Amino acid sequence: MSETADVVVIGTGFGGSIPGYYLAAGGARVVMLERGPRLAAEDFAQTFEIGVYTRIVDYIRGTGVDVTAGNCVGGSSVIYFAASLRAPTFVFERMGTLGRRLWPAAISRQTLDPWYRRVEKILPVAQQRWKDVAYAGGVWAAACNRAGHTCNPVPVAVDLKRCTNCNFMVHGCRFDAKRSMLLNYIPAAEACGAEIRPLHEVQAIRPADTPGYRYAVDYLQLDPTDYRVAVGGGTIDARLVIVAAGAMGTPVILQRSATYLGAMPSAVGRYFSPNGDHVTTAVLDEAKVRDLLGLERAPGVGYDAHHIGRPIGTMTYDPLVASAPEFSRFSLQQIYFPPIVNILLDDRVDGPPSWFGVDKRTVTSRWRSWLSVLAMTEDANEGVFGTPPPTGNFVRLSPAASLGQLTFDRAPQTQSGFDAADALTRSIVERDGLARHHLWAAPPNGSAPPNVQSAHPLASCRIGDDPDTSACDDRHELRGHPGIFVTDASAVPTSLCVNPSLTIAALAERASAFLLLRAAEYGVNVATSVRLPGRTASSRASRCEHPA
Amino acid sequence: MSDAVDLKRRRLLQLVALAPFAWQARRWVVRPPDAFAQTLPDDPTIVPTLEAFADTLIPGEKRSSDDRAIAGAAAGPGAVQAGALDLMNFPPVGVAPALPGFAAGLNAHAVQYAATNGIALDPTVPPFVALAFGDRTALLVEILDGSGPDELAYFALAALAFLAYHTAGHLPLVDAVRSGHPGLAAIGFPQPQADGLWHYSDFSYRRALATRHPETSKRGNPP
Missing domain, CATH: 3.30.410 (Cholesterol Oxidase; domain 2)
Incomplete structure (x- = not known):
């Protein structure tokens, strides 16, 4: 028999940690699979030595675009520069090159503002x-x-009193001044029983073997010293799967899964945006x-x-x-x-x-x-993912450099x-x-012009109202595959004209409210209303339906 | 059906279900070459060729009057003295096994370049090393212009020369800075504090330097 969980969350960045918390706090059995290692402040070194920062930072060379992304528990929240801005009102009205509104009708700056406020409170964001x-x-x-x-x-999203102005943010913050997921949603999720498994790289989702469970999530366990080497693997059957492997990972996992689950929406792996x-x-x-x-x-x-x-x-x-x-x-x-x-x-x-x-x-x-x-800037969402590599999200040429299947024809x-x-x-x-x-x-x-350099990959499995140009509906459920949700940067429909982390997190907060309802509909014994994460160990435990 | 037969049948069905994932099992037993025990081959061609490559990217002064690999196009230490070859050969980088191929490729390109441009190469040094600095530069502009099939690999090798010079990517940063790493010194990378860490108590002009956008929201966001 396969191992089972109510919910498997793929990825532990903004898009994975936030729903991971709400579902765990609601009482679901949550397992969170992260392809990178688990590190903490004392592990984050002020050095440019290859093999140290490259453990948590991926540099992925594409065609016409190169992307920098996080690779550790906490995802890109560990390596981001913490600028935490709400997107301008006009962004939600963008039409791109399609001539019609790209964001779901249900989402505007006004309707997202309450979710922005929640994230600003929990991170928290400083002025x-x-x-x-x-x-x-x-x-x-x-x-x-x-x-x-x-x-x-x-x-x-920085504790300004703790910050030492060292300018080593991309290495992870050794002073715990930067407010990553490691300091809020992740410990809150764990306090409610969520299990986080680092160095677990998800390969594909397929139909579950276990009665009562919809999906099986296959993963490889990676060698901590060389992510090209697998040292084991396994499968977890889940009632719900949340795909939050980042805009460079989510579409690849879903593309590969089409072999087992049937065709994916045509927008999976299309409309990638480097946030301009x-x-x-x-x-x-x-x-x-x-x-x-x-x-x-x-x-x-x-x-x-x-x-x-x-x-x-x-x-x-x-x-x-x-x-x-x-x-x-x-x-x-x-x-x-x-x-x-x-x-x-x-x-x-x-x-x-x-x-x-x-x-x-x-x-x-x-x-x-x-x-x-x-x-x-406002780009035209022109990025397209090619055929997935045999394993993983891209081809790791060496521990320090990777080759992606992404093409950005500017x-x-x-x-x-x-x-x-x-x-x-x-x-x-x-x-x-x-x-x-x-x-x-x-x-x-x-x-051609030099590659676009982006640290803000977005939109490769975007939400929207139009089935032809969006992979997920306005509640982040993957079209044609009930019970699979995309809640990370890949769900953001367009470039944002500001740094995207707060919008990714706000969308994940909003999606979590729907996820709780959907989980209950799909047979998960879960509370459908959960409070914001607490800031202390005891207040975190008090949020849990079933404290760990 | 007995429990044992049922068990076998279920196991068989499970194996059939797993068949598409045979590639997973293969991954567990087929490991890529171990990149953690490499040393640079003892080949008189490879080292000077790669040094000349690095020196063309970030030029420096010759180490001695008879230095052929470094062209001496700029004063002060360049990429070679900053440890470009150390980084190329640094185990976590994982490209050491490819270095002989890179050197051979550069020399093949150099022979072709010399023939095309009517240059007589000194046979006592590798062809790339035999080129004058201007010709090395012109050749690397061709190789690294992004249109050739090898571009990705050569750009990655070039990046290592830059990372050696600008970041001492093969050394703990605090050791490199304190020991006067030439590239970090050249760009003015600061010394750490006495505790071996970088942190600054003086970091701000501490005064308003612009007018905020008039429509800025209460929490500092654009409208």
Whole structure:
């Protein structure tokens, strides 16, 4: 006999942890399978040593797009930069290239606001004041201001009193200041009996063998020192399956499952969005930071502080004009990336090579004067997943690099958004010679533009009202496969023009309310109303129908 | 039907049901090559070729007057001194078994490039090393332009040279910075605090530097 559970949750990021908590608290037997390892603050090291941070960060090379994603218990919430924003109202009204509303009619900013509020409370999200904004965010704000633009401190899911401004967020927070799922929904789920199994990589879902159970979830157990190696495997039969393996994992698992479950909706593995991410970097003239912006962080030192702070400090909302045409709206956010990405920047010298050689070395010698800007634009959802690899979510070439089956053939609409963002960024940072604006030129792509670099993969199994262009209904249930739900970033229909984590979490909160009802309908003995997670061990236990 | 027969039948049905997942069992017994015990082959061609490759990406000064691998196109240490080959050969990276192939490929490209451009190669060093810095650069622009079949692999190798120089990816960061790792020093990567960690108490200009968007919500969000 197979092992059984009421609910199997695939993935433990925002999209898995939140429903995992509600179902466990409601009294369901919940097993959460996570392909990555389980680490905690003391394991998160401030180092760029390959084999350390690469345990929890996946870099997946696609065609036309490269994606960075989390790979550990807590998922991308462990490696994210914690910017926690509600998406602008107009985003929910987007029509994309299809000419009709892409989001379900039931979801708007107004209807999602109560769910945003719940997540903001539980994470919790902090409002940065100007004294909380690190130097890089300060320079970006001052540059925007001097160019006639507004600029806001960004709300962040960070305990500002604990934060040490070390700028190692992508490695996981060793000070437990960043509010990942490890600090709220996951311990709350475990307090109510949810079992989390790290290094369990789900391969496929198929019909269950056990009477009374709908689905069997097959997994491989991975070697903790080399994820290419399987050391075991098994199957869990479940009444409900929640697929939350991330926008790079969920469609692949479902595509592979079609062999056993029958055809998947045509939108599975289509309409991928990189959230319109587009990064460029300004190399600041230190003297002009002092003279033009009037900034000095120490006597005679204007900036020289790329390395100090939290990765995200400030952003301008000015280009988020609801009445402007679609594909022309975006936000511009100051962001820090560790020197892992230094290969990507161009040298701004005419003629090849653009990203290596003597001139590039000169640019990187001024690394401490860099100021990177992330544009989050309206892309055209043009990403498509190809045939799934034999196992896993992508092909792990080595422990540090992977090859995905994702193709992003950049649409003219997406390019126009990037161009508009570049033009505005350049006009801000190059005003009166404050900085030189550098594009990211690598990896080169022949005559095509360099790959999009995204840390915000979305929409590869999106919700919607139209069965032809959405994989799931407005309650996140996979069309044609009752009892399978998609609650992660892949369910988000479009790019958001802001960082997506809060929207992913809010949608997962909203979906959880429906999941409890659906679970009861499908024979799970579960309460249909569950309170928000508690913040202490005792308050967490008090939420549980059946305390662990 | 006896319990035993029923059990066998059920077991058989289970096995049939599992047949599509034979690939799983195969995964358990067929392991990829062990990438954790590799050493760079003792081959006089491979090391200087890969050094010349790394030096073309992040140029540096020669280690001695008779250094052929490093072209000496820039002052100060470059990718080679920063440990590019150490990182290429670093077990967790897992590409060490491919290094001889990379070197052979680079040299094959170099021979073709030399023939096309009428360059006579010095036969005492590997062909890629025999090219002048400008020709090495022109060749890598071709190889790394993203259109060739090998591009992905060569870009990954190039990334290792960058990671060695910019991040000391083969070393604990605190040790690398404290021992003066040349790439980290060149980009100005800061020293850790006395406790061996990076943290900053002074991090902000501590004053308002712009006007907030007039339609900002109470919780700081766009409208």
